[in-house]
Amino acid sequence: MDDRFIAVDWGTTNRRCYLLDGAGTVIETFRDDRGVLAVGQQGGGPEAFAAEVAAIRARLGDWPLVAAGMVGSQRGWALVPYLSCPASGGQVAGALHAIDARTWIVPGLSDPRGDVMRGEEVQLLGAVAAGLAPPDALLCQPGTHCKWARMEGGAVASFFTSMTGEMFALLRGHSLLAEFLNGPVADGPAFRAGVDASADGALLKALFGVRASALLGLRAVGDSAAYASGLLIGSDVRGAGVGAGREVHLLADPVLGALYTAAIAQCGGRSHLIDSHAAFVAGIVQIRTQIWSLARDC
Template identity: 60%
Template sequence: MTDISFIAVDWGTTNRRAYAIDANGAVLRTERDGDGILAVPAGGFPDAAAAIRGRFDSDAPMLLAGMVGSNRGWVDAGYVPCTATLDAVAAATVVAGDGIRIVPGVSRSADGRGDVMRGEEVQLFGAVAAGLAPGDALLCQPGTHCKWAWMAAGAIADFTTAMTGELFSLLKAHSLIGADMAAGDVADGDAFRAGVEDARTRDLPAALFGVRASGILGLHAREDAASYVSGLLIGSDCHARLRGDARDVYLLADPVLGALYATAIDIAGGRAHLIDSHAAFVAGITRIHARIRQDPI
């Protein structure tokens, strides 16, 4: 493929998305597959990168982000501490191969609490750079490990990671209430909203056991259990972050999960705005690439 300025890859643990991007920052083509870092054999990253270039029929430079830069990936790209700017992250990119760089993650360590992100920082910078969110804003990236980031003048000033999605999966697969949760799908209905409301005032461990008791006693339909538990967990996440503050939250999420978080944020007193996470990634990675080109490291 001609006219490719560079190839950007959002390379996670289990999935991978590659973008062929032209000199104007437009996406020429996208490839997505399940070849996350866990699918790459030891020593196999150079060949995996070459295969991506082969798909696009291009030897253009590559800029990789995500878990490919972790200690389980190709090269450990380290972390830029908060407050982290786009320029600081671009300056800390690490060479992994011929014309290939990896974006570092971002860390925070203060008040006795540490936290890290890897890959999400590109979306955060891009959301602001593309005008999808203000430079001073609270952004939320729902998922297995939900990120909440406080942006200041376009930089990542602070952030918190919540294991919301992972807890839901663990409860469904391995807990006493798992069988009840398997009886129905999560939906934004009365049961989900009740869970969000209960997360404001109830003891979370006790409320979770109550799912089992309610099923036995016939107080609630088993088909509603998954929605209620999802509401409890997402509600706990949102209440903890907003604490009654009626503020805007910019959601980088797929429509389904984004809709659930939007409902929970509304109940928690905030105002949710769903924005395109893929557009944010492209905007962020394009600007990091431009900074590297302007100031080669």
Template identity: 55%
Template sequence: MTGKGFLAIDWGTTNRRVYHVLDDGRVVDRLDDAEGVAALSPEAYPAAIAALRARFGALPVLAAGMVGSTRGWREAPYVAAPAGLETIAAGLLAVGDGVAIVPGVCQADGDRPDVMRGEEVQLLGAVAAGLVPADAVLVQPGTHSKWVTMAGGRIAGWRTRMTGELFALLRDRSVLAEMMQGPVAPGPAFCEGVDRRGEDLTAALFEVRAGVLLGRRAAADGAAFASGLLIGAEIAAAGDAGAPVHLLSEGPLAALYTAAIVRLGGTAEHIDSHRAFVAGIHRLWELSR
């Protein structure tokens, strides 16, 4: 396959996913590793690209995600929403030697500034691949959870919530840590948290500790309850319970969000985020040639 197609890289803060994509969009090889942006200095990227080409072949490279941030290789300035794949393609940053970086998208107008970097490829790819309608609510749960409104196949607007990062900080670093070492699954403790819908979130979080100290909750249930509080607060704040939510997520997180969305009266559909990413970056590849 050497020489055919291109290398698509989803280059995040802690992880990197590399796909060898043929010109027709098929993926013929893939690598997932921990060579994220946090592990690399700006000077290290040419060698990292050379190593990938030694493995996959001397292919052009299209890289999305935090690689284009001020913490990455080179800053690829944000393009403004509303943004479609054509908008993104027009903002590609060529860094030489057959490598281009995908720009992030910003919401700079209005009173709710927001940014994304990497998510835009998945979002627009999901529409391009026909996985979601051109007008839809898409959700990317995670460290910085994004609720996105797509309109006419373009990213119209979104809000980022720090759900996953707050959960990790509380579990690893806070006074709740000793009560948050149990499993997180969509069981009764999680649902109890969801039912709070985020009313008085920072008080409810302290109940993780008080409830255990007073024998009202098992310490093993603390993490699930806290997760339910945070995810429930996120869904309630998003206020899109009426429309079907298209979840770009896999595994345990998808199960938690689905349980919470359904519990709050909504419906959730699972979208294959890897397939969406490949569809999006393949279309960008076509547009950039």
């Protein structure tokens, strides 16, 4: 029996499609801009998503398909209820939404304290399943909305979201600080000064000081963006309780990974960078294996 299947990491603006075998070997993959917003702009609705999946199968083959991410949101193919934490890979697989006998959507997770995620849970579970992170660990997924997840026994025990990346984008594009935030953002003296300043806990005060320091010549205008980024990321890291000796496993691209690695080290912690694509593949294979197991038990 051929155990190949298609996995889709279907986000708001982009998606990545994989043709995999049951062992998790990537046979073929592609990425495009056909996120849920793009499908919605062309009419949306179940018929539009069904047509998208038909096109994916025309390209990768007529295989079973498991999709994760915003495709399960109110903007997506079907509104799939969140699964409450704590949640294991087996529980996620048991809560899949079946579009038909060969097509499923991963449910996403909620935290009882008031938080949600769609898509990130596959990477979190996969990081542990692949041995990229230990079963009991603190995982971080930097981005527009940074996710911090506590893993216990390989399950997602709890998580919270910080609007770190979105806040920086808003400040850079629409705030009083905008004209001062055109410089580069990279690990260096200005970024680390921002991380250091975040220890005061007075983030709003410090952000206004970004403009004032530039106007008074206390900091070069070109360093303002890196300093503001350090303030935000430093606040994010400290808010997650990262301190002396704390281990953090980062699912991040190299650019954000370098910034969070620097901030975590400055706060006394230690980071481990994980390949987020490898984690997604391992997570979706674990879910697919559970589908097979559930089908055999029926």
